[in-house]
Amino acid sequence: MGIIERIKEIEAEMARTQKNKATEYHLGQLKAKIAKLRTQLLEPPKGSSAGGDGFEVTKFGHGRVALIGFPSVGKSTLLTMLTGTHSEAASYEFTTLTCIPGIIHYNDTKIQLLDLPGIIEGASEGKGRGRQVIAVAKSSDLVLMVLDASKSEGHRQILTRELESVGLRLNKRPPQIYFKKKKTGGISFNSTLPLTHVDEKLCYQILHEYKIHNAEVLFREDATVDDLIDVIEGNRKYIKCVYVYNKIDVIGIDDVDKLARRPNSVVISCNLKLNLDRLLWKMWEEMGLVRVYTKPQGQQPDFSDPVVLSADRGGCTVEDFCNHIHRNLIKDVKYVLVWGTSARHYPQHCGLGHVLQDEDVVQIVKKKEKEEGGRGRFKSHSTAPARISDRQKKAPLKT
Numbered sequence: 001m002g003i004i005e006r007i008k009e010i011e012a013e014m015a016r017t018q019k020n021k022a023t024e025y026h027l028g029q030l031k032a033k034i035a036k037l038r039t040q041l042l043e044p045p046k047g048s049s050a051g052g053d054g055f056e057v058t059k060f061g062h063g064r065v066a067l068i069g070f071p072s073v074g075k076s077t078l079l080t081m082l083t084g085t086h087s088e089a090a091s092y093e094f095t096t097l098t099c100i101p102g103i104i105h106y107n108d109t110k111i112q113l114l115d116l117p118g119i120i121e122g123a124s125e126g127k128g129r130g131r132q133v134i135a136v137a138k139s140s141d142l143v144l145m146v147l148d149a150s151k152s153e154g155h156r157q158i159l160t161r162e163l164e165s166v167g168l169r170l171n172k173r174p175p176q177i178y179f180k181k182k183k184t185g186g187i188s189f190n191s192t193l194p195l196t197h198v199d200e201k202l203c204y205q206i207l208h209e210y211k212i213h214n215a216e217v218l219f220r221e222d223a224t225v226d227d228l229i230d231v232i233e234g235n236r237k238y239i240k241c242v243y244v245y246n247k248i249d250v251i252g253i254d255d256v257d258k259l260a261r262r263p264n265s266v267v268i269s270c271n272l273k274l275n276l277d278r279l280l281w282k283m284w285e286e287m288g289l290v291r292v293y294t295k296p297q298g299q300q301p302d303f304s305d306p307v308v309l310s311a312d313r314g315g316c317t318v319e320d321f322c323n324h325i326h327r328n329l330i331k332d333v334k335y336v337l338v339w340g341t342s343a344r345h346y347p348q349h350c351g352l353g354h355v356l357q358d359e360d361v362v363q364i365v366k367k368k369e370k371e372e373g374g375r376g377r378f379k380s381h382s383t384a385p386a387r388i389s390d391r392q393k394k395a396p397l398k399t
């Protein structure tokens with residue numbers, strides 16, 4: 001029996017099983033069995049080469065965004081509108097067959113947008129090009145789930161399920177469960193609060209299913225069995241997702257209004273060029289990019305060329321910023337001067353641990369500069385940056 005058939009069989013058994021206190025342990029065990037099989041399913045078949053199907057696109061820019069959706073919802077039309085790169089669009093399904101990259105220039109940053117083939121129910125099991133598409137989604141910083149505003153809401157659920165079943169978690173944070181495998185000592189199970197979904201016995205049973213007999217488990221929130229399995233599997237990918245309802249030109253205003261009010265959703269029409277600026281803004285917000293402008297001593301910063309940091313990718317501290325410029329820079333840094341929203345006063349003298357915010361301006365003061373020149377600390381940074389964003393204007397500038 002193949003893996004997919006085994007998953008189907010266990011799912012059928014779960015559907016047959018009544019949910020109550022007595023069956024809770026059995027159901028938990030079945031869930032763990034399915035999770036293990038799904039992980040097996042994700043492993044590339046032996047002897048298969050990774051290349052050749054047109055899906056390998058090199059990462060480019062400051063972030064990667066993937067367009068995921070059913071066929072003919074308007075993904076390619078959207079890529080063409082936002083990036084200027086042409087991607088074939090047509091009224092028949094599966095027009096797009098590979099991964100097509102484009103670049104969005106926004107707020108002095110470059111964001112890679114990827115057009116992908118449509119996916120259908122069963123994609124996670126290999127239907128269509130589902131597996132490849134989902135692999136690209138996993139490599140992204142943000143998923144734009146494109147939906148046809150005139151079609152049923154069921155599409156969103158089906159897509160979410162497909163992505164979930166291969167370990168993608170949309171708009172969720174990792175469960176607050178500490179889990180560490182040990183060599184000896186048995187299983188220690190603790191929680192910092194009363195638990196309503198999982199007890200010690202259930203936890204043991206799940207761990208047993210994974211043949212784990214020595215481990216430390218600490219629940220820091222009232223997590224579920226599924227959360228526990230996610231933590232044990234350890235290969236889950238937590239990605240932000242914006243739901244993009246396209247084709248609002250073909251539905252009534254009341255329906256548009258309802259969709260627009262859903263969380264993490266943006267309504268657009270590619271045909272009428274409606275609300276695309278709002279979509280870009282939302283995309284930018286969700287990516288959480290932090291632009292930092294470097295100010296050479298005595299000069300103005302180059303406001304067209306920021307160092308772009310992100311909490312998800314490497315962090316936003318002064319140390320991350322320095323490492324971004326040059327890997328050996330850090331040992332020469334004495335302190336930095338910061339102008340911008342992260343600074344309490346302008347300029348603020350900050351150490352390596354200081355967390356920078358979007359549109360901060362940073363001047364690096366090196367150890368030897370001070371020693372060699374013997375210049376006064378305050379004279380050396382006498383020029384304040386000329387362009388300061390509206391948010392930064394709230395505090396006065398030192399010159």
Ligand SMILES: Nc1nc2c(ncn2[C@@H]2O[C@H](COP(=O)(O)OP(=O)(O)OP(=O)(O)O)[C@@H](O)[C@H]2O)c(=O)[nH]1
Pocket residue numbers: 069070071072073074075076077078088089090091092093094095096097116117118119246247248249250268269270271272
């Ligand atoms: N009414 C309306 N039609 C649209 C809109 N955007 C795209 N379309 C049409 O929808 C059809 C499908 O568009 P595509 O961009 O090819 O859709 P896709 O999601 O890339 O499709 P596949 O590549 O086949 O998965 C085309 O006929 C588009 O002209 C829109 O805002 N409103």
Ligand SMILES: [K+]
Pocket residue numbers: 071072073089090091092093094095096
């Ligand atoms: K199409």
Ligand SMILES: [Mg+2]
Pocket residue numbers: 075076077088089095096115116117118
């Ligand atoms: Mg397409």
